[in-house]
Amino acid sequence: MKKISFNRPFLTGKEKQYLEKAVANGMISGNGEYTKMCHSKLVEMTGCKKALLTTSCTDALEMAAILIDINPGDEVIIPSFTFVSTANAFILRGAKVVFVDSRTDHPGMDESAVEALVTEKTKAIVCVHYAGVACDMQVIMEIAKRRNLFVVEDAAQAIDSYYTWPDGRKQALGSIGNMGTLSFHETKNIQCGEGGALLINDEQFCKRAEIIWEKGTNRAAFWRGEIDKYGWVDIGSSFLPSELSAAFLFAQLEQSEEIQRERIRIWDSYDNALAPLIDKGMITKPHIPAYATNNAHMYYLVCKTPEERASLISYLKERDIHAVFHYLSLHSSPYFHKQHDGRKLVMSDSFSDRLVRLPLHMHMSEEDVDHVIATIIKFYS
Numbered sequence: 001m002k003k004i005s006f007n008r009p010f011l012t013g014k015e016k017q018y019l020e021k022a023v024a025n026g027m028i029s030g031n032g033e034y035t036k037m038c039h040s041k042l043v044e045m046t047g048c049k050k051a052l053l054t055t056s057c058t059d060a061l062e063m064a065a066i067l068i069d070i071n072p073g074d075e076v077i078i079p080s081f082t083f084v085s086t087a088n089a090f091i092l093r094g095a096k097v098v099f100v101d102s103r104t105d106h107p108g109m110d111e112s113a114v115e116a117l118v119t120e121k122t123k124a125i126v127c128v129h130y131a132g133v134a135c136d137m138q139v140i141m142e143i144a145k146r147r148n149l150f151v152v153e154d155a156a157q158a159i160d161s162y163y164t165w166p167d168g169r170k171q172a173l174g175s176i177g178n179m180g181t182l183s184f185h186e187t188k189n190i191q192c193g194e195g196g197a198l199l200i201n202d203e204q205f206c207k208r209a210e211i212i213w214e215k216g217t218n219r220a221a222f223w224r225g226e227i228d229k230y231g232w233v234d235i236g237s238s239f240l241p242s243e244l245s246a247a248f249l250f251a252q253l254e255q256s257e258e259i260q261r262e263r264i265r266i267w268d269s270y271d272n273a274l275a276p277l278i279d280k281g282m283i284t285k286p287h288i289p290a291y292a293t294n295n296a297h298m299y300y301l302v303c304k305t306p307e308e309r310a311s312l313i314s315y316l317k318e319r320d321i322h323a324v325f326h327y328l329s330l331h332s333s334p335y336f337h338k339q340h341d342g343r344k345l346v347m348s349d350s351f352s353d354r355l356v357r358l359p360l361h362m363h364m365s366e367e368d369v370d371h372v373i374a375t376i377i378k379f380y381s
């Protein structure tokens with residue numbers, strides 16, 4: 001049996017062709033033809049007001065922190081069970097991060113614990129749609145509205161995933177809060193090696209976002225012929241990717257439906273075949289609430305104990321299957337633990353200790369998936 005890696009980036013086959021075209025266009029810096037094509041595609045896919053490609057989701061989060069004008073002392077509520085960038089982007093602006101626990105049925109943030117953390121210094125809630133599964137946006141948007149807070153959605157893992165409002169209306173994740181961020185890192189469903197996007201849903205940020213994106217200059221407006229010279233008008237950084245990344249990404253965005261269909265097929269195979277173990281209560285599978293959709297970003301199991309997880313991971317590894325755990329709670333990280341207010345975030349720690357992600361990528365054959373499944377079943381029998 002061949003080695004089954006946790007992730008192997010997928011190529012649609014069009015990437016090279018578009019890269020060559022980008023090179024032939026003669027302009028490979030940012031905000032060219034492919035960048036604009038990606039922007040239109042992302043607006044079409046998500047329904048956001050404006051999309052800006054960035055060099056990473058991390059950069060998109062940093063842009064969001066600048067746009068909502070985070071200043072030293074402002075508080076931001078963020079789940080502890082997330083990637084460091086969700087918090088770092090706001091820490092860089094001097095924010096005080098207040099970590100919230102995970103739900104009991106899902107590693108995503110416990111929406112019901114958010115309001116108690118709001119103080120007069122709170123400026124924003126940053127929700128993370130873990131595994132591409134929506135947070136309960138009605139709860140979050142309602143708190144934000146009532147307490148006058150911004151909402152930034154870290155939708156890094158959530159492309160092609162949706163939140164369903166009680167009236168049945170579906171809205172793409174990342175297009176609900178004031179802003180959303182996507183990642184196109186090679187571990188995500190749609191990828192260009194390193195890349196991301198900022199989705200802006202709140203009109204008031206559209207113009208400034210473009211300036212911050214272009215190092216604090218109004219160059220984007222200059223390129224459109226709206227002004228006759230460009231200059232330094234605000235703070236900013238180099239957040240825009242080159243046309244090479246955009247060309248590569250466009251090939252992936254174009255094929256997103258096929259990619260998604262295949263990922264969902266693999267996800268469903270896991271889910272169906274592991275059902276007996278799940279039914280017997282031996283492991284817990286991903287929970288998808290009724291208001292959320294599944295974009296098959298991740299298939300994970302939650303083991304009973306950290307020891308069980310460690311032996312499952314090494315059992316799989318001995319059989320050439322690479323399964324991995326995920327985030328370590330940020331509130332108890334070496335960088336942050338001294339700043340944390342001491343609240344116990346039991347569920348976040350629990351998912352840190354017990355969650356294991358199974359291989360899920362486009363290079364997996366049906367046999368590969370079956371092999372992973374059979375090996376897990378053997379481990380538990």
Ligand SMILES: *Cc1c(COP(=O)(O)O)cnc(C)c1O
Nearest residue numbers: 056057058083085156183185196
């Ligand atoms: C991947 C990821 C990021 C970071 O994305 P980059 O594009 O690598 O910067 C941020 N947040 C979450 C939840 C992620 O999964």
